[in-house]
Amino acid sequence: MEYQAPGICPVCGHAMHVTRLSCDQCGTQLEGKFTFPRMAQLSLEHQHFVQVFLQAEGKLNRVQEILGISYPTARSRLLEVIRAMGYEAPAGQESEVAERVEKRKVVLEEIAAGRLSVDEALEKLKTLN
Secondary structure (H helix, E strand, C coil), X not given: XXXXXXXXXXXXXXXXXXEEEECCCCCCEEEEEEECCHHHHCCHXXXXXXXXXXXXXXXXXXXXXXXXXXXXXXXXXXXXXXXXXXXXXXXXXHHHXXXXXXHHHHHHHHHHCCCCCHHHHHHHHHHCC
């Protein structure tokens, strides 16, 4: 059975490194301090998200279907992964998504209260995208 080397220390949470590499074919061994690629330093949860994101060809709508989560949650997890890999997440995108979600909730509440017809609500929702 093969085990995957952890990129993050399970004790203190800092980045791990490899000190020995060996070739199964010829037996060559290298010793030194080797770092993991950024992807290997992600948590298992983040690695899984990246795999699903790639499977979905980068389409968050498909990611939300595969994982059974809302679009804002999928977007939020993508931004988490971007930050975990050491990149800056696009500024303001989280608040824009949250704002659109809030506006959609208001439209749904107006339907429930009888202040909007379904057709009127659909027109309002179209403008929020």
